[in-house]
Amino acid sequence: xxxxxxxxxxxxxxxxxxxxxxxxxxxxxxxxxxxxxxxxxxxxxxxxxxxxxxxxxxxxxxxxxxxxxxxxxxxxxxxxxxxxxxxxxxxxxxxxxxxxxxxxxxxxxxxxxxxxxxxxxxxxxxxxxxxxxxxxxxxxxxxxxxxxxxxxxxxxxxxxxxxxxxxxxxxxxxxxxxxxxxxxxxxxxxxxxxxxxxxxxxxxxxxxxxxxxxxxxxxxxxxxxxxxxxxxxxxxxxxxxxxxxxxxxxxxxxxxxxxxxxxxxxxxxxxxxxxxxxxxxxxxxxxxxxxxxxxxxxxxxxxxxxxxxxxxxxxxxxxxxxxxxxxxxxxxxxxxxxxxxxxxxxxxxxxxxxxxxxxxxxxxxxxxxxxxxxxxxxxxxxxxxxxxxxxxxxxxxxxxxxxxxx
Numbered sequence: 581x582x583x584x585x586x587x588x589x590x591x592x593x594x595x596x597x598x599x600x601x602x603x604x605x606x607x608x609x610x611x612x613x614x615x616x617x618x619x620x621x622x623x624x625x626x627x628x629x630x631x632x633x634x635x636x637x638x639x640x641x642x643x644x645x646x647x648x649x650x651x652x653x654x655x656x657x658x659x660x661x662x663x664x665x666x667x668x669x670x671x672x673x674x675x676x677x678x679x680x681x682x683x684x685x686x687x688x689x690x691x692x693x694x695x696x697x698x699x700x701x702x703x704x705x706x707x708x709x710x711x712x713x714x715x716x717x718x719x720x721x722x723x724x725x726x727x728x729x730x731x732x733x734x735x736x737x738x739x740x741x742x743x744x745x746x747x748x749x750x751x752x753x754x755x756x757x758x759x760x761x762x763x764x765x766x767x768x769x770x771x772x773x774x775x776x777x778x779x780x781x782x783x784x785x786x787x788x789x790x791x792x793x794x795x796x797x798x799x800x801x802x803x804x805x806x807x808x809x810x811x812x813x814x815x816x817x818x819x820x821x822x823x824x825x826x827x828x829x830x831x832x833x834x835x836x837x838x839x840x841x842x843x844x845x846x847x848x849x850x851x852x853x854x855x856x857x858x859x860x861x862x863x864x865x866x867x868x869x870x871x872x873x874x875x876x877x878x879x880x881x882x883x884x885x886x887x888x889x890x891x892x893x894x895x896x897x898x899x900x901x902x903x904x905x906x907x908x909x910x911x912x913x914x915x916x917x918x919x920x921x922x923x924x925x926x927x928x929x930x931x932x933x934x935x936x937x938x939x940x941x942x943x944x945x946x947x948x949x950x951x952x953x954x955x956x957x958x959x960x961x962x963x964x965x966x967x968x969x970x971x972x973x974x975x976x977x978x979x980x981x982x983x984x985x986x
C-alpha cells in the first residue's frame with residue numbers, strides 16, 4: 581500500500597461518522613431550508629479544511645487524486661457541502677503555491693487551526709465585464725477599507741474570511757476580509773432551485789477593514805486556479821451521480837408494486853428496469869473516473885509549478901477539466917431524470933426527495949457554461965489556440981457604451 585493510500589484510508593476513517601451523520605439529515609435540511617452550520621462545524625473539527633495541507637504544517641498531506649475521492653464521497657452524502665468549501669479549497673491551494681513568506685506562514689497556521697475562507701468574486705450589478713464595483717481604498721489614517729456588494733458568495737456565511745475580488749484604482753485585486761466585523765453583512769438570499777444550502781447569497785461591505793498584507797494583485801493567484809474551481813464542481817457532479825445510483829438501487833430493491841404489462845413479476849427482476857440501473861452505474865463510474873483524471877492533471881500542474889513545464893501542465897489541466905465538464909454536464913442531469921423511469925409515478929412524490937438530484941446537478945452544471953468551454957476545446961484542437969483560463973462575467977461593454985450615449 582502506497583503512502584497516499586494510507587493517508588486516504590486514515591482520512592476516510594476519520595470522516596466516516598461525520599459524513600454518515602451528514603447523509604442522514606440531508607433530505608430534512610433541504611426541505612426545511614436549514615443551512616448546514618452544524619455540518620460545516622463538524623467537518624472543520626474533523627480537519628476537512630486542511631486535508632491538502634502538508635503534514636508538517638498540521639494537515640493530512642492528501643494529493644489531489646485522494647482529495648477528489650473525499651470530495652466525491654462528501655457530495656454523495658450532501659452535494660451542498662463540497663461546494664460550500666470550494667472557495668476555501670482554492671485559497672488553500674493559493675497559499676500552498678505561494679513563495680515562503682511571513683504572510684504564507686501566518687495563513688498556513690490559520691488554515692491548520694480550522695479557519696475557513698469563503699468566496700466573493702462575482703457581482704450582479706451594473707459593473708462591466710472584467711471590472712468590479714466593489715472597491716478597496718485607503719482611509720485618512722492609512723488603513724484599508726472595502727465598500728461594495730457581492731453576490732454568489734458561496735461559503736462565506738460559514739467562514740471566518742471572505743476572499744473578494746475588488747477594484748483598486750482601476751485594477752482588480754483580491755482582499756481577504758474578516759467575516760465577523762462591523763461593516764460586513766451576509767444574507768442567505770440565494771433563490772436557485774438547486775444547491776439551495778450553499779449560502780450563495782449577498783455580501784455587503786460598508787467601510788469593512790482589511791489588512792494591507794491581505795490585499796494582493798489578482799495576477800498573483802496560482803495559474804491553474806480555474807481547473808481547481810472546476811474540479812470541485814466536477815466532484816460534486818460525480819457525488820450526485822453516485823447518490824443517484826445508490827438511491828435508485830435501494831428503491832428498486834425495495835419496490836413491491838409492479839405493472840401488469842411489465843417484463844417480470846418483480847421489479848427487481850425486470851430486465852428493462854435493470855438495464856436503466858446498469859446505465860446509471862455506468863454514469864457514476866464514468867463520472868468518478870473523469871474526476872480522478874482531472875485531479876491527476878491538477879496534481880501534475882501543482883508538482884511542476886515554477887519549472888519550464890508549468891505552462892504545458894496548466895494548459896493540460898484546463899483542457900482535462902473542460903472535457904470532463906462537457907461530458908458530465910450531459911450525463912449526470914440525464915441520469916437524474918432517467919432514475920424516474922425505474923420507479924413509476926410514486927417516485928415523484930415530494931417525500932422521496934429524488935428530484936433534488938436533478939435540481940442540484942442542473943445547478944452545478946450551469947456554473948461556467950460548458951458551451952464556451954466546448955468552443956475553446958474545438959479551437960485548440962483545430963487551430964492550436966490556448967484556451968482562456970481566467971475569465972469574468974458582467975455587463976456587456978457594448979451595452980454600457982450604448983447607455984452612456986443616451
